[in-house]
Amino acid sequence: MSKAQLDWANLGFAFHRTDYNIRYTWRDGAWDEGVLTSDDIIPLPMAATCLHYGQECFEGLKAFETKSGDVVVFRVEENARRMIHTCERIMMETVPEEMFVDAVLRVVDANRRFVPPYGTGAALYIRPLLLGTTAAVALQPAIDYLFLVFTTPVGPYFKAGFKPVHLIVEDTADRAAPKGVGNIKVGGNYAAGMRASMNAKKLGFADVLYLDPREKRYVDEAGPANFFGITRDGQYVTPDSESILPSITNKSLITLAEGMELRPERRLIEIEEVFDFAEAGCCGTAAVITPIGSITYRNRKMVYCAEDEPGRICTELYEALTAIQIGDAPDPFGWVRVVPELQEATRRSP
Ligand SMILES: Cc1ncc(COP(=O)(O)O)c(C=O)c1O
The missing domain is CATH 3.20.10.10 (D-amino Acid Aminotransferase, subunit A, domain 2)
Structure with missing residues (x-):
């Protein structure tokens, strides 16, 4: 799969449309299998609890290309656990850790051509999002949920990059x-x-x-x-x-x-x-x-x-962290996880 034609060095921290997002629905007490889609519009009841009562939460993590050409995600399990903690606090249905990780791996694999090339300093930003979708006008937790994960290639958050x-x-x-x-x-x-x-x-x-x-x-x-x-x-x-x-x-x-x-x-x-x-x-x-x-x-x-x-210590910390993320240094703590290449057929769920 050839890389997307983007100006990787000047991406900034902005939203660029990628090929797929992945969506899971919680209905009648169970999550479905999730589906990859190219549609970036979500259907939502106007009375959904996420719109009025703030039953909405999200996460943010990154995928990188390593020197050897692998695509890796950084500490995805930690994001999964943090989202569970968030859900418990605001009474939303939790996304099981395994499902969260699977969703991230599937959507990154499907958008592999948008993972910025090794050495550009850019990354594929991954945004998991959970919404309470039940129509309600009384204050109560939703009984229906939409969990989706989208991606966008990004450069540095602060315009100057690694600059004070x-x-x-x-x-x-x-x-x-x-x-x-x-x-x-x-x-x-x-x-x-x-x-x-x-x-x-x-x-x-x-x-x-x-x-x-x-x-x-x-x-x-x-x-x-x-x-x-x-x-x-x-x-x-x-x-x-x-x-x-x-x-x-x-x-x-x-x-x-x-x-x-x-x-x-x-x-x-x-x-x-x-x-x-x-x-x-x-x-x-x-x-x-x-x-x-x-x-x-x-x-x-x-x-x-x-x-x-x-400063010297900020620089040393930056180099130590980013070297692990892009595979330039060993990963003694098991922080990075290679995104497996799935078959095209498996990727396009029904
Ligand atoms: C308010 C706030 N604090 C801190 C962070 C940094 O957290 P993390 O290192 O998990 O991205 C974020 C980003 O997610 C944030 O939004």
């Missing part, structure tokens, strides 16, 4: 409530953060750094990514907070940081502490690791990358 970005602390609005749903991946969290994020962009910042919603005293997370700091004595620290999404990238960096003797620690991080870090970064599937060039907090600015160059 500038953040502004948001301390006038909350993205999430304490004990709310900030630690699960539901659409409402992103709507809640949109105004702050757009305001930051208008002011020339890449995004917002949120503080904890209760006291506005501790660092929470950075737009759609977790935050980490590197202390002056070389320790990897990242916020311990119940209102941030538990990032799979961050979890991976913590493992890598252990091997690099960075003594990783999850703990409360006072906002004042950012003025003392040697380096700081954002991490996530989309952001990968994006070094933070500066943080502006009220009328103060902490600059980490005076020359606009990423």
Whole structure:
């Protein structure tokens, strides 16, 4: 199958239509077998619970082409488990881990020609989405669900790629409530953060750094990514907070940081502490690791990358993570999974 003709080096983080998405329906208490389709419109009752009562959740992960030409996905089981956790919190039918993984492998295989070539720095972004589809006007969980997975080839989330970005602390609005749903991946969290994020962009910042919603005293997370700091004595620290999404990238960096003797620690991080870090970064599937060039907090600015160059530890972490993802380094933790090539016939389910 020949590769799609796209400008792989300049993709940006945008939606490009690919050949297939995959859909599973929950009806009468069971999931169906799932079907691949080229149709990118979904039929939905106007009273569906996902539209009115927020019974909607999603995930995000990536597939890469390795040097040997394999297509691999990164830590797909972790995304499956996180979605189960999300579903339990907002009373949606769960997608079993095995079905989630199978859906991802099938849809990536079907869109193989859109997996950016090895060495381009781009990836195939995978977006699993679960919707409550029962028509209802009373507040209650849906009894019908649509689980779908679509893909799109993407470049870096922040325009500059692996270059420092500038953040502004948001301390006038909350993205999430304490004990709310900030630690699960539901659409409402992103709507809640949109105004702050757009305001930051208008002011020339890449995004917002949120503080904890209760006291506005501790660092929470950075737009759609977790935050980490590197202390002056070389320790990897990242916020311990119940209102941030538990990032799979961050979890991976913590493992890598252990091997690099960075003594990783999850703990409360006072906002004042950012003025003392040697380096700081954002991490996530989309952001990968994006070094933070500066943080502006009220009328103060902490600059980490005076020359606009990423710091040494951010660079080492970035290289260690991406080398595993694209198969340039061994995968001692079993994080990548090869996408099997299915027969054309199997791929086109009825
Ligand atoms: C709010 C938020 N925080 C953090 C992350 C990073 O999580 P992950 O590394 O699992 O992509 C994401 C992206 O999914 C996000 O949307």
